[in-house]
Every structure is written in C-alpha cells, then in structure tokens.
Amino acid sequence: SPQGSPQEQLNISKQGATTGLAYDNMMLKHQCVCGDNSHHPEHGGRLHSIMARLQETGLIHRCHYLRARKATLEEIQSCHSEAHTLLFGTNPLNRSRLDMSMFADLPIKSFVRLHCGGIGVDLDTTWNEMHTSSAARMAAGCVVDLAYKVATGELRNGFALVRPPGHHAEHQQAMGFCFFNSIAIAARQLHQKLNLKKILIVDWDVHHGNGTQSMFYDDRHVLYISMHRYDDGSFFPGTGAPTEVGECDGYGFNVNIAFSGGLKPPMGDAEYLAAFRSVVMPIAREFDPDVVLVSAGFDAADGHPSPLGGYKVSASCFAHMTKQLMTLARGKVVLALEGGYNLTSISDASEACVRALTGEDLPPISEHELARPPCQSALETLQNVIAVQSGPWPVVRR
Numbered sequence: 305s306p307q308g309s310p311q312e313q314l315n316i317s318k319q320g321a322t323t324g325l326a327y328d329n330m331m332l333k334h335q336c337v338c339g340d341n342s343h344h345p346e347h348g349g350r351l352h353s354i355m356a357r358l359q360e361t362g363l364i365h366r367c368h369y370l371r372a373r374k375a376t377l378e379e380i381q382s383c384h385s386e387a388h389t390l391l392f393g394t395n396p397l398n399r400s401r402l403d404m405s406m407f408a409d410l411p412i413k414s415f416v417r418l419h420c421g422g423i424g425v426d427l428d429t430t431w432n433e434m435h436t437s438s439a440a441r442m443a444a445g446c447v448v449d450l451a452y453k454v455a456t457g458e459l460r461n462g463f464a465l466v467r468p469p470g471h472h473a474e475h476q477q478a479m480g481f482c483f484f485n486s487i488a489i490a491a492r493q494l495h496q497k498l499n500l501k502k503i504l505i506v507d508w509d510v511h512h513g514n515g516t517q518s519m520f521y522d523d524r525h526v527l528y529i530s531m532h533r534y535d536d537g538s539f540f541p542g543t544g545a546p547t548e549v550g551e552c553d554g555y556g557f558n559v560n561i562a563f564s565g566g567l568k569p570p571m572g573d574a575e576y577l578a579a580f581r582s583v584v585m586p587i588a589r590e591f592d593p594d595v596v597l598v599s600a601g602f603d604a605a606d607g608h609p610s611p612l613g614g615y616k617v618s619a620s621c622f623a624h625m626t627k628q629l630m631t632l633a634r635g636k637v638v639l640a641l642e643g644g645y646n647l648t649s650i651s652d653a654s655e656a657c658v659r660a661l662t663g664e665d666l667p668p669i670s671e672h673e674l675a676r677p678p679c680q681s682a683l684e685t686l687q688n689v690i691a692v693q694s695g696p697w698p699v700v701r702r
C-alpha cells in the first residue's frame with residue numbers, strides 16, 4: 305500500500321528491485337511413511353540441496369526471503385473440488401470435525417499400498433497422512449504469495465523453491481507426485497483477486513502439465529505453453545499432444561511443444577532454444593502477458609536417466625530461457641520448482657536461473673550446442689506445432 309512510514313516505503317521500493325525467494329522447512333515433512341528416500345525420487349533433499357547451493361554461492365543474500373504461509377482452503381478451491389481440497393488439505397487432527405460424507409464422490413476412495421510399505425494415491429505418489437497436507441498447502445501458498453508480490457510490483461521477480469510439485473494435479477485428481485496445482489492456483493488468484501487478464505504459464509518440466517492444461521483449457525486469460533517429452537503419448541503422463549490447442553474461449557491458448565522420437569538423440573539446448581526462438585517467444589510476445597509464471601522443473605537437465613527425463617538441457621540453457629522470459633511483462637517472472645531429481649543438476653540449474661533473475665551475466669551456452677542444428681525429430685515437432693498454432697497465432701508462420 306502507498307501508506308506507511310518513509311522507512312517502510314524505502315523498503316518497498318528497494319524490494320521492488322529485488323528477486324523474491326519463497327521457501328519453508330515445512331515442505332520437507334512430506335515424506336513416505338516407509339522412511340526410505342531411495343524409493344522416492346521426489347524427496348526433501350531436493351530442496352535442501354538447492355538451498356545449500358544458494359547459501360554457498362551467497363546468492364541467497366541477493367534475494368528477499370519471503371515469509372511463507374500455507375494456502376487457504378479457499379484459495380485451493382479456486383482450482384480443486386471441495387472434496388479434493390479437504391482430503392489433501394487437512395490432516396486427521398484438523399479433519400475430525402468435518403463431515404466425512406464430503407469424500408463420498410471422490411474418485412480415489414482407497415489409497416494404494418506401495419512396494420516400500422508406505423501409502424500412496426497411486427504407485428508414484430506417496431502420501432503422508434499427517435504431513436502431506438501442510439507441505440502441499442505451503443507449496444501452493446509460497447507460489448501464490450510470491451506471484452502476488454511480483455504482480456503488484458512489490459518484488460521484481462522470484463523463485464519459489466517448493467515441493468510437492470503441482471503441475472500434474474487436476475481438479476479432482478492427485479497424481480505424478482502432485483496434490484495441489486500451485487502454479488494454477490496462483491494464476492487463478494491473480495486473475496480473480498488482481499483482475500489480471502493475461503497470465504502466461506510456461507512449463508519446461510520434462511513432463512507435460514496435464515493438470516495445468518486441463519484447468520485452463522477453455523480459459524483465454526491463461527495461456528499455457530508446455531515443452532515436454534511426449535514420444536507419441538508413451539511418456540508420462542501421456543497427454544500434451546500438439547493438437548491439444550484449447551477449446552471454446554480458450555481456443556489457441558494452449559500450446560504443446562511435444563517432443564517425440566525417443567532419445568535418438570536426446571533433446572538438448574539446441575532443441576530447447578529453437579523452440580523458444582520459433583514458438584514460445586513469438587507467441588508470448590504477441591500475447592503480451594501481465595505476468596509470467598514458470599513451472600520450472602529441471603528434469604529435462606542432464607543427469608536424469610529415463611524414466612524421469614532422458615534429455616540433456618544445460619543449466620545455462622535454463623538461465624537463458626529465464627532471461628528471455630524476463631523481456632516479457634516488464635520482467636514480472638515467477639519460477640516455481642516442479643520436478644528435477646538429480647541433486648547436482650537441479651542445484652546447478654536453480655543457481656543459474658536465480659543468477660538470471662538477479663540480473664547477473666549468464667554462463668554461456670556451449671559452443672557446440674549453439675552451432676548444432678536441432679535434430680530432425682525436433683524440427684518436425686516444431687513444424688507441426690507451427691502448423692496447428694498458425695491459425696490462432698499467425699506470428700509463428702514468419
């Protein structure tokens with residue numbers, strides 16, 4: 305608010321030039337009851353490694369540390385059903401006073417017993433009855449708060465270091481390590497509370513964000529652009545075909561850059577930068593967003609063997625993509641962690657992206673990747689995307 309002491313105003317204007325960092329230890333508590341992380345690639349050590357790197361490099365002191373909070377049940381319900389929100393947003397202690405008939409129409413009435421002995425929503429998605437709700441609500445709250453502060457100009461841009469991830473979570477379905485779709489909730493809040501009319505979500509996690517796509521499929525206020533490994537529907541979660549372009553009001557506001565052709569060769573910087581050059585940036589500039597939210601998974605990075613990746617995007621490439629997005633929306637860019645499981649790779653990539661956000665000079669892309677033409681199957685993907693998107697987005701035709 306414009307009120308407040310001169311000192312407060314000074315802090316606000318200083319913050320306005322600052323990169324926000326949203327994080328809370330509560331997100332470490334989402335842990336399989338089996339107690340053995342080796343069965344669960346999406347574990348708390350991921351956030352710990354990235355935090356350690358931001359500390360070691362001193363980057364943490366260049367960021368404004370956000371006092372995190374859990375998303376309210378009301379915020380979560382802007383994207384998820386009431387039953388889903390209550391089931392995954394409460395623990396037995398605070399749920400006891402609720403009417404359990406609420407859950408009667410949920411598709412998942414039974415949880416599965418995992419091979420490790422734990423309990424899951426499905427075989428991938430471990431669920432801790434006591435702690436998952438707090439962690440997932442904290443993850444969403446971090447992204448909402450950070451997005452809010454960046455959208456209003458209180459912060460320049462930001463990085464939400466969060467887990468569990470969100471982009472697979474649908475209106476009434478937890479899956480693929482995800483419970484609440486934090487990025488989608490943030491986008492909804494910006495639309496509903498700040499009345500933003502043009503929100504861009506870029507998703508560079510190696511997996512397609514089926515949840516995010518489905519939530520905004522008929523919504524022209526939220527443009528969803530995903531780059532992912534697709535392999536003709538055989539790669540998790542199997543959705544994200546280039547032909548999925550949105551429907552009704554949202555026609556043309558869903559863009560899937562779906563790489564196929566397996567790992568021969570694996571996609572790398574050359575393919576990702578070509579996609580940015582020929583599809584992502586032209587459409588994004590034309591859309592001219594008020595704010596850019598990034599589902600910033602780092603599992604397309606080198607160091608992620610199949611099934612959790614297989615590609616070899618460099619840390620520097622993630623930073624360059626960040627920097628390009630910062631030319632949109634007057635620099636209002638919020639990165640939120642999704643996947644990424646190799647602790648060194650995700651720390652390298654996070655460090656590089658935070659350097660980009662704070663305006664530092666970026667490490668160069670390797671000469672070899674810059675000189676290399678995109679592989680044949682990536683060229684076919686891009687041609688295909690351009691063909692299906694040139695109706696709503698003539699700018700891609702060049």
Ligand code: 6DK
Nearest residue numbers: 428469480481509511540601611642643
């Ligand atoms: N399961 C995500 O990175 C989640 O997109 C990916 C979920 C993949 C589920 C299928 C799969 C494994 C593989 C190895 C070991 C255990 C489970 F949501 C994000 F986190 F961002 O590969």
Ligand code: ZN
Nearest residue numbers: 509510511643
């Ligand atoms: Zn992923």
